Amino acid sequence: MSRRVVRQSKFRHVFGQPVKADQMYEDIRVSKVTWDSSFCAVNPKFVAIIVESGGGGAFIVLPLAKTGRVDKNHPLVTGHTAPVLDIDWCPHNDNVIASASEDTTVMVWQIPDYVPVRNVTEPVVTLEGHSKRVGIISWHPTARNVLLSAGCDNLVILWNVGTGEMLLVLEDMHTDLIYNVGWNRNGSLLVTTCKDKKVRVIDPRKQQVVAGRGPALSPHPPPRPRSVPWLTRVTNRDGGFGAAAHPPTTALAPQKNFEEPIALQEMDTSNGVLLPFYDPDSSIVYLCGKGDSSIRYFEITDEAPYVHYLNTYSSKEPQRGMGFMPKRGLDVSKCEIARFFKLHERKCEPIVMTVPRKSDLFQDDLYPDTPGPEPALEADEWLSGKDAEPILISLRDGYVPVKNRELKVVKKNILDSKPPPGRRHSHSTCNPDFSVSPALEEVLEEIRALKETVQAQEKRISDLENKLCQFTNGTD
Known part of the structure; x- marks a missing residue:
């Protein structure tokens, strides 16, 4: 009888390696704010990094194609009056990014394809609703212009960026500071971690907690449960999520049963909080510790023991933040399955994860159809209760980013609302039927x-x- 000793997996030999020195970004003043966000956001066009800035908060946006030393006068995205705590690219528009700040606001920005000559200071829309600093933002995975923000006021607010209005406010669900928020694949549910050491699964449209467990799904609760990526293709075919808690424990639990975790992975001590990144196409979870110098990655399967350690990428310099490239931004000709942007004190270093293959042909098993840039729903459809899976695209011929698409914000004009009933008394000698709305519209059009x-x-x-x-370069 033959006995299988080694578990069969096409990702057993995944290895990571840094790019060449001339393909890194140098001379970047990475923010020193003591906040547990990744400080970096990446898409197929740009890499955005939260940086030090006097007199307010700022982040820098760099084209992926332009590497090397960054000019000290490179334009920044400024506008916040306090440090920026979190940034996130819109999954449906590669030129739109949202930022959250200590000044209690969320701003949405339109980034041009060309490098501007001066700082970008005017956001497309400013979202005001939190009473304390906002530390978490996350775009809806399938609905257009739906943005989530969570602040130190223990509120989770969902916004319609297209109108600048609040869609939902989730209050009285968290008793303490919210550490992290994650969407499931179609955006029907979200999972949160909190300072009270509890993990909650929330239906935002019903505004209720549908499942909850504490502390942190662990028989030996860690000091602070932190980030929770939602895992698909996980046990019991019910969907699930992993609670990447403060070292030394990482737990995996099914969505519909919070009684006991189905898997616990013991981790060695890390210097800081863990930043988990999940690739649903390969079912690999990457764990990056802030202040650490390594990236550990695990494969999630449908069979026990569910969590399988693959390998660890280590470097000499500790990381201050990490960005994770969406699947459509990878180089499929080199069997690249993940790309990280690792932040150091003055540098951003891309790390490439590759599966060794000798063939130059497109590898169907490594690159199944992946979510594309087109939204599956409009904001109103999602709010009304409709759900839809992401619209998938093939990477067989590679992905070419679409051209700059302008984010249009249509705000309601308060002057168009009907006046309250009753006779209006005016001491003005002007015509009482005079309306200022046309004049205002004319001024706005000129602006x-x-x-x-x-x-x-x-x-x-x-x-x-x-x-x-x-x-100049072509002449003596």
Whole structure:
């Protein structure tokens, strides 16, 4: 009788390696704020990093194609009056990014494809609703323009960015500071971790906790349960999630049964909080410790023991933050299954995870169809109770980022609302039927036209500078 000794898996030999020195980003003043976010967000076009800034909060946006030493005068995205705590790219528009700050606001920005000549200071929309600092933001995975924010006021607010309005406010669900929020694959549920050492599964549209367990799904509760990525293709075919808690324990629990965790993975002591990243296409969880210098990765399966240790990538320098590239931004010709952007004190170092294959052909088993940039629902449809899985795309021919799509915000005009019933008394000698709405609309239209003119001039100046650089480099 033959007996299988080694577990069969196409990801057993995944290995990580840093890129060459000229493909790193150097001279970046990474933020020193003591907050447990990743400080970095990545998409197929840009890498955004929270940086030090005097007189407020800022982050820098760098094109992926432009590497090397960053100019100290490189334009920043500024506008917050206090340090930026979290940033997140919109999954449905590669030019839109949201930022959360200690100034209690959330701002949404439109990033141009070209490098602007001056700081970006005007957000597309400012969302105000929290009374304390906002430390967590997360876009809905399938619905257009739906953004979640969580603050130190223990509130979770869902916004319609397209109108600048609140959709839902989840209050009285958390008794203490919220550490992390994660969506499930279709955005129908979310899971949170809290300072009270409890993990909660919440139906946001019903505004109720559908499952909860504490402390942190562990028989030996750690000091602080932190990040919780929602795992698909997990035990019991019910969906599930992993509670990546403060070292030394990582727990895995099914969504519908919180009585006992189905798997506990003991971790060695890390210097800081763990940042988990989950790849649903390969069912691999990557655990990165802030202040640590390693990336541990595990494969999640449908059979016991469910969690299988694969390997550890280690480097010499400790990491201050980490960005995780979406699947559509990977180089499929090199069998690349994950790419990290590792932040150091003055540098951003891309790390590439690769499966060794000799063939140059497209590897179907490594790259199943993955969520694309098109939303499956509108905000109103999701709010009404409709759910939809992400719209998938094939990576067989590689992914080409779409051109800049403008985020349009349509706010309700309070002047268009009907006046309260009853006779209005006025001491003005003007015509009582006079309305200021047309005049206001005319002024707003002029402001829009001026903004478009300024943006066009900035692009023209940038193009001329690039041509001048090419001309100068081509002459003695």
